[in-house]
Amino acid sequence: MSKVVSFGEIMLRLSPEGNLRFGQATSFGATYGGGEFNVAVSLANYGINAEFVTRLPDNDIGTCALREMRKMNVESKNIVFGGERLGIYFLETGAGTRGSNVVYDRAHSSMATIEKGTIDWENVLKDAAWFHWSGITAAISQSAAEACLEAVKVAHKLGLTISCDLNYRSKLWQYGKAPCEVMPEILQYCNVILGDIDTAYFMLGKAKVNPNYQDEKTLPVLYTALFDLLLNLKTVATTLRYSVSASHQRIGGILFDGKAIYQGAVKEVTPVIDRVGSGDAFMGGLIYGLLEYPNNSQRALNFAVAACCLKHTIAGDYNLATLKEVENMADGDSAGLVSR
Amino acid sequence: MSKVVSFGEIMLRLSPEGNLRFGQATSFGATYGGGEFNVAVSLANYGINAEFVTRLPDNDIGTCALREMRKMNVESKNIVFGGERLGIYFLETGAGTRGSNVVYDRAHSSMATIEKGTIDWENVLKDAAWFHWSGITAAISQSAAEACLEAVKVAHKLGLTISCDLNYRSKLWQYGKAPCEVMPEILQYCNVILGDIDTAYFMLGKAKVNPNYQDEKTLPVLYTALFDLLLNLKTVATTLRYSVSASHQRIGGILFDGKAIYQGAVKEVTPVIDRVGSGDAFMGGLIYGLLEYPNNSQRALNFAVAACCLKHTIAGDYNLATLKEVENMADGDSAGLVSR
Amino acid sequence: MSKVVSFGEIMLRLSPEGNLRFGQATSFGATYGGGEFNVAVSLANYGINAEFVTRLPDNDIGTCALREMRKMNVESKNIVFGGERLGIYFLETGAGTRGSNVVYDRAHSSMATIEKGTIDWENVLKDAAWFHWSGITAAISQSAAEACLEAVKVAHKLGLTISCDLNYRSKLWQYGKAPCEVMPEILQYCNVILGDIDTAYFMLGKAKVNPNYQDEKTLPVLYTALFDLLLNLKTVATTLRYSVSASHQRIGGILFDGKAIYQGAVKEVTPVIDRVGSGDAFMGGLIYGLLEYPNNSQRALNFAVAACCLKHTIAGDYNLATLKEVENMADGDSAGLVSR
Amino acid sequence: MSKVVSFGEIMLRLSPEGNLRFGQATSFGATYGGGEFNVAVSLANYGINAEFVTRLPDNDIGTCALREMRKMNVESKNIVFGGERLGIYFLETGAGTRGSNVVYDRAHSSMATIEKGTIDWENVLKDAAWFHWSGITAAISQSAAEACLEAVKVAHKLGLTISCDLNYRSKLWQYGKAPCEVMPEILQYCNVILGDIDTAYFMLGKAKVNPNYQDEKTLPVLYTALFDLLLNLKTVATTLRYSVSASHQRIGGILFDGKAIYQGAVKEVTPVIDRVGSGDAFMGGLIYGLLEYPNNSQRALNFAVAACCLKHTIAGDYNLATLKEVENMADGDSAGLVSR
Amino acid sequence: MSKVVSFGEIMLRLSPEGNLRFGQATSFGATYGGGEFNVAVSLANYGINAEFVTRLPDNDIGTCALREMRKMNVESKNIVFGGERLGIYFLETGAGTRGSNVVYDRAHSSMATIEKGTIDWENVLKDAAWFHWSGITAAISQSAAEACLEAVKVAHKLGLTISCDLNYRSKLWQYGKAPCEVMPEILQYCNVILGDIDTAYFMLGKAKVNPNYQDEKTLPVLYTALFDLLLNLKTVATTLRYSVSASHQRIGGILFDGKAIYQGAVKEVTPVIDRVGSGDAFMGGLIYGLLEYPNNSQRALNFAVAACCLKHTIAGDYNLATLKEVENMADGDSAGLVSR
Amino acid sequence: MSKVVSFGEIMLRLSPEGNLRFGQATSFGATYGGGEFNVAVSLANYGINAEFVTRLPDNDIGTCALREMRKMNVESKNIVFGGERLGIYFLETGAGTRGSNVVYDRAHSSMATIEKGTIDWENVLKDAAWFHWSGITAAISQSAAEACLEAVKVAHKLGLTISCDLNYRSKLWQYGKAPCEVMPEILQYCNVILGDIDTAYFMLGKAKVNPNYQDEKTLPVLYTALFDLLLNLKTVATTLRYSVSASHQRIGGILFDGKAIYQGAVKEVTPVIDRVGSGDAFMGGLIYGLLEYPNNSQRALNFAVAACCLKHTIAGDYNLATLKEVENMADGDSAGLVSR
Numbered sequence A, B, C, D, E, F: 001m002s003k004v005v006s007f008g009e010i011m012l013r014l015s016p017e018g019n020l021r022f023g024q025a026t027s028f029g030a031t032y033g034g035g036e037f038n039v040a041v042s043l044a045n046y047g048i049n050a051e052f053v054t055r056l057p058d059n060d061i062g063t064c065a066l067r068e069m070r071k072m073n074v075e076s077k078n079i080v081f082g083g084e085r086l087g088i089y090f091l092e093t094g095a096g097t098r099g100s101n102v103v104y105d106r107a108h109s110s111m112a113t114i115e116k117g118t119i120d121w122e123n124v125l126k127d128a129a130w131f132h133w134s135g136i137t138a139a140i141s142q143s144a145a146e147a148c149l150e151a152v153k154v155a156h157k158l159g160l161t162i163s164c165d166l167n168y169r170s171k172l173w174q175y176g177k178a179p180c181e182v183m184p185e186i187l188q189y190c191n192v193i194l195g196d197i198d199t200a201y202f203m204l205g206k207a208k209v210n211p212n213y214q215d216e217k218t219l220p221v222l223y224t225a226l227f228d229l230l231l232n233l234k235t236v237a238t239t240l241r242y243s244v245s246a247s248h249q250r251i252g253g254i255l256f257d258g259k260a261i262y263q264g265a266v267k268e269v270t271p272v273i274d275r276v277g278s279g280d281a282f283m284g285g286l287i288y289g290l291l292e293y294p295n296n297s298q299r300a301l302n303f304a305v306a307a308c309c310l311k312h313t314i315a316g317d318y319n320l321a322t323l324k325e326v327e328n329m330a331d332g333d334s335a336g337l338v339s340r
Helices: A035-045 A060-071 A121-125 A135-140 A142-157 A179-187 A197-203 A218-229 A278-292 A297-311 A323-330 B035-045 B060-071 B121-125 B135-140 B142-157 B179-187 B197-203 B218-229 B278-292 B297-311 B323-330 C035-045 C060-071 C121-125 C135-140 C142-157 C179-187 C197-203 C218-229 C278-292 C297-311 C323-330 D035-045 D060-071 D121-125 D135-140 D142-157 D179-187 D197-203 D218-229 D278-292 D297-311 D323-330 E035-045 E060-071 E121-125 E135-140 E142-157 E179-187 E197-203 E218-229 E278-292 E297-311 E323-330 F035-045 F060-071 F121-125 F135-140 F142-157 F179-187 F197-203 F218-229 F278-292 F297-311 F323-330
Strands: A003-007 A011-016 A027-033 A049-053 A088-092 A101-105 A128-134 A161-165 A192-194 A235-245 A248-256 A261-269 B003-007 B011-016 B027-033 B049-053 B088-092 B101-105 B128-134 B161-165 B192-194 B235-245 B248-256 B261-269 C003-007 C011-016 C027-033 C049-053 C088-092 C101-105 C128-134 C161-165 C192-194 C235-245 C248-256 C261-269 D003-007 D011-016 D027-033 D049-053 D088-092 D101-105 D128-134 D161-165 D192-194 D235-245 D248-256 D261-269 E003-007 E011-016 E027-033 E049-053 E088-092 E101-105 E128-134 E161-165 E192-194 E235-245 E248-256 E261-269 F003-007 F011-016 F027-033 F049-053 F088-092 F101-105 F128-134 F161-165 F192-194 F235-245 F248-256 F261-269
Touching (some): A011 A060, A027 A060, A060 F088, A060 F101, A101 F060, A121 A128, A142 A179, A197 A218, A218 A235, A218 A261, A235 A261, A235 A278, A278 A297, B003 B142, B011 B060, B027 B060, B035 B128, B035 B135, B088 E060, B142 B161, B142 B179, B192 B278, B197 B218, B218 B235, B218 B248, B218 B261, B235 B261, B235 B278, B248 B278, B248 B297, B278 B297, C003 C142, C027 C060, C035 C049, C035 C161, C060 D088, C060 D101, C088 D060, C121 C128, C121 C142, C128 C278, C135 C142, C142 C179, C179 C197, C197 C218, C218 C235, C248 C278, C261 C297, C278 C297, D003 D142, D011 D060, D027 D035, D027 D060, D035 D128, D035 D135, D035 D278, D121 D142, D128 D135, D135 D142, D142 D179, D161 D278, D179 D197, D197 D218, D218 D261, D235 D278, D248 D278, D261 D297, E003 E142, E027 E035, E027 E060, E035 E049, E035 E128, E035 E135, E035 E161, E121 E142, E128 E135, E128 E142, E135 E142, E142 E161, E142 E179, E161 E278, E179 E197, E197 E218, E218 E235, E235 E261, E235 E278, E235 E297, E278 E297, F027 F035, F027 F060, F035 F049, F121 F128, F128 F135, F128 F142, F128 F278, F135 F142, F179 F197, F197 F218, F218 F248, F218 F261, F235 F278, F248 F278, F278 F297
Parallel strands (some): A003 A128, A161 A192, B003 B128, B128 B161, B192 B235, C003 C128, C011 C088, C192 C235, D003 D128, D011 D088, D128 D161, E003 E049, E128 E161, F003 F049, F003 F128, F128 F161
Antiparallel strands (some): A248 A261, C235 C248, D088 D101, D235 D248, E088 E101, F011 F027, F235 F248, F248 F261
């Protein structure tokens, strides 16, 4: 089975119970997650041979993160230990008109202080078919961005498919460089990108265009501009999200494979149990879809959208929907019947 | 006050907190319930003299189930002890597009290994007015089905009203007989049946007809066919359920008394706190309605539909809505105002 | 900064977890709140110098309430200790068609047995700009009503703005007097009143008129009648609430300043996490709005409506929405996006 | 089977989790108990036909208490509804050198406002063999003391054995009478008393003597003085407790039957999970012992001491140790082996 | 690194919170464990390459058990899926004089219905150095005993060290055979046995001798008798346990290697957080000790005793003490200082 | 009332429930504490006017810490906002032979990056009588040590009593300087020091002497050597702690006032609920004792020892024992009786 290697950060996530605000909490639910790890878990759940590569502190909290990987059947043998601390983020879960609230405490983490040369990428990737990374790793520090570039170059050399979730977060990118100074060099090796058009344009130094995702005429033009800049690009996908409220989202998706546009039917997602990680669930579903249905972009997209929707019903960072559940929903079943 | 005796299984129900998936749970909420027990609790809540008859293991877990009965004011004096274990079912509560998930672990339970002759039905039923059972008991084992038939015969002989919730579950019926080999003999004594038309047809060996419950012309014909097969039948009712999602149901009901069709107004039920046991809440409401409003089938049906709706807002297997709450909702009040 | 003094009761609130019914609870969430205290917390959250005056029992439970005040940055230095007990109320949180249920256990509380002369109002109010009280205090006992009247007289003499939330609760007013025998004398000193028209009419001994809050023509007439009776009145506001279900409310508001009618846009509030205290959140928002935007009644009203809506998403009695969150929503943002 | 009727108060007990202090709690564990109810539960657990008589408020909290009785198999058919509120007590559980802390909030309870004539004692006691009450009921109000006297007179007339746990609490007895003005009249009908000698002397108006419970010579004299004052007295027992710390108690007991002194072996009780109600467990064990071993005072005492010890290991007000567990410990087994 | 394969059952363990009794629990803590699995976890924690072989039901509860194995870094690749259910046991945790209480619900489990031929032992054991099993597997069913014998024969043929924890439980062995009819044939291949002398004698059909473990003269004779019966035997060890109470144990150990007797110093273990699995912790420590210190039986024994002691301080079935913690305690450090 | 100002760090403390290990936790109890803050809380509890000065991040987690200060009635008006993050420490609570385990994550905190000049000490200390700091602040960073020195100089100039808890932690002091390069300059202004003799010697660059605290002859000599080095010193105290196990400590104390040695009676502390912060409780008790009993060093010491002992029974970082509880224990009462 083809192995997918994901590279990035896993954090401790601390969250008040239910919809309590930070100031009301006397305990924080403790889970572990992070964009690229979440993708690996999704793939492992679908039966893919998934590996996660990161740098962990050599303390009890790092060990907790490691056990979470093992529990979820994600290969961890190439993880490197070092650095001071596991990154943390605090999450307050909103409801209705009150949005969720994230407080990052991930600076100085073991992953943020990783450096080029820490990972033996030739060895790690030698039996892999796919390499996944995200814009977050490039955003947390100069050295992490360099480690990313190093990995992508090896992956490209070894002929792996390379995917990237652009994942732009304005609160990150604090180390003195703009995305457009860093990302183009790494993105040029990528074959699959998840992100909306304006984020991609911004990261590549192009002016924003405020695209209309319903307009199937202009979309190919806008996406094609990315193909012109990134010569290895084969697929671009965008998650479409309309937020009625923190508890009610409408989710769709769009995919362009260089030739045609594919639309995923928009689904009502209500109530939202936990929307954090739903983009990662889309990414995980997209990788699975492209691997499993290489000649059926519509099906691959439908699978990604269904995975994204189901993630909203599941607490924690990563998607625990099973392959069968995602397939059923990709087939159109969203009635939520009791299985007994 | 007329006594209603319900016969069936009470199980330990184990459920992850909130909407957690099984694999996320470090504890399971522990409650006790089961179709026929849930009916008895509903009736006790409405002020009916309700008794539950079952077989429990003589261990601490069986004692927990017994205490639950006592707590809910359900008479337990004729319960028999024996057998190996209390049946268990695991329930993962869904949300939105993700349905709830039940894992049964009820084989080899004390109730599944009950045998004809275990209960002294003449004594148990001598001062009762109504006997209730369900298709589940007939489904779990040959000997339980035989115990059911034995009970029904005595109840019939003593002139009790006999009701049955057909409750077809394809995962049960594993002991080598089809429903149509077992159910007709027991159903022939029944006066009141809850179930949809095709389930009844299937259990009686008739071909399915995929009825249109909006078509009030064909419905009497379809229901009447049941009266032709079951000579003691006086009332058939059907719960109408449309599942928008696991968190949003539309609930109605229909009743045929041999002469006329009655429709209960369809209600929006959202959010769904716990839909397990909502059919039992309908059954409990129906028995109460038929006892309390013997000449007002519409009111009886409205009461049953209201009980069913309210159950969806209550955690656990059985309905804890009070008589007054059900009556208010049967009267049309569903605004959910604060009572203070 | 102008100080606002609020006078009333703080209670221990005991509530089953989630949507459990009272009989299912093995523990009660313990929080502290009460209409007038909730107003003080709202104001402190918005940066106002807020003080709460009450009477607490001199025991560990009273100390818990005191710590809650301190935690929320509400000045407590003029609180008086004495009496037997902290008032309690039990709250069962409804869902969907099942409404929330309050059981009061506040009789004989330290606040209910407060007497005229207990508080040195001249001293308490000497550096304050605003005094707030509510109809609940007048309702719990004769002596508490007298203490209220005493405070209002001093506040009026010292030139403070005086506001009252009418807060009629039929279960209170058990001490032998009708509201119209007690309220007019206290209300005559008030400058700002929150309440619906018929409640105000009832408390002032006028016949109810069942007003149509959409009819902007008749409304000025109906409100003006209050100005004719209460000579110090400057502003009357009403919370508009339509209850789709316990989990879904539609919230608007209306304000009359003696000259013009202002309408706040109606908002969908779903799901409802906790609607208790949402009226107090409106009141707190209204005081803040009138203080902060003295010449912009529309903005003051919008702020109050937004505060009320956001409170529904927050557990506990008082509103923990921040100034920025309320302002954003008053500006029209209700998409509930993740802040990260 | 002989029926034992216990008369007194059942309260809601609110307790922070584990060893948290009141001010640290965001929830209170909610259980139900009270001295005389606890005795009834003990007896029901041992297979005795036990009934509890009290007065409950007709609200949801009263219903919770009623369900607790039913759950524990205590007969509740003669309970009377009325009054304002269920009594409450707050319990902070100590550890080591920090003692537990009780805050009473039981004034104005439905039981405190019971009056003579409320219970039809002739009917309640007509088929009973034993009546139990305690000094707490006489302490909470004049009218409750009168109701007690009324009950005791009927019990005496009908020939029941009457037992009393003296249970002196200085914080109660607030209604203007001293124990020695009230208790002698009620105690004169009693056959069995549990209490230490000085408490009994105090309640009977005698000077305290500070007895030495190791001195088996003077003890008969001191106990006999009680028999001289209370002509119906047959048995006096005293719980011996030495408190090493809140977590470590040494428990013994002593019994005088008018002729001889019996000593129960002192047991080490550590850790203490919950010592509240351990005196009630002694009382329940004593009644059972005297009923079951009428000619073996030593065995009756051993049973009571064992019950008291085991209660310390069980959370909540009442003793959940089984008959077999108490008997094993009375037989000398205290190794706490795993049963598997 | 030499691989150790352990074969047996993993169960779902359901336990009331803290020291609650079964009847007080509204939820059960859910963990996974079982004697032979616990041994594998201990070894994995010490850095040994540990594999667990069992049979799991192919349902969500079986998946939970599988994830637990993965989380603890126990190899699970040879696990077989099939059968009806995961075995369950209920555990009520005692305190002081009240012992813990186990209710087994493990009949009909997937492991109990395993059969000879289900596992391809040649393949599983081909790269292993050690095989571990226990008397529990031989006790649960005839077919499981046969599977055990099959495994042991292959292990013997391949030259693995074979260890057995005798683990006699009288409640098991219900399938019609006595231990002495089954165990001798399997034990004859064993090299290492953990158990007390009389259990070994009983399982081998010898009369009990009630040995004095302090008497170092007679002990070699008694142990040697086992070597005479079991020709492959090299090491016998016994856990010494004196139960002061459920919360206070004294733990030692003894080891005989065919030549000399070794005694482990007795340790005070108080408080006991969870004593279930402490014997398995001893077994895991013993295997590690024998592997790591092949020429130092005293050290091996000390390690086993220390592991057993530390397990008592850890909740759940298996030992989470780290290698360093066990070594420190084996070195004599038991002061429990804070590490900071 | 004289004001005491304490300066240092407040951290978020994250702790698994009960005695769970880090890897077993799915949530962390969240409390706030830190050595110098804990001292301030103790003093506020005893009725002292206590202020805490620190630097907090301007985010929601910093606000939580601020609310904790307010709740505990500690003045916070001079707190400064800035920096990246609130320091965190993870605490795993041991039991018996397993010690508690702390994982620090406090590097880069807002307090660690405080600089000289951040606080306007002249203003903060102008109306204070006492200034308290600890060796931890000097240990976390060069700039924090400089801020400490700055504060101490101002305090000395203004004539405040200055106290220091030496609090040596080898894991800190990572910024390139040894304690003896930093501490002497700050300590020279101190009047009261808490610490053992060898820690003081080490921080002052003297060789360790391994003192015998039972030897009252040599002790004055050893303590006097400190007075020779620190010319402002008036009182040195040492907490004596003997760790039987993590759950059982023996606590005493010793005080030297330049003239005489005072010994506090050693107390048994078992069970230990939470020993973190018990040294701070001693420090808080010592300051209170020296303020309240300026001429009674024995009483001051007894108060400190009693406070330390009681802290062990209280969860969280700081001491919640009341003044009355500490005084009772200082008077010799440690029986842990129920207060009711």
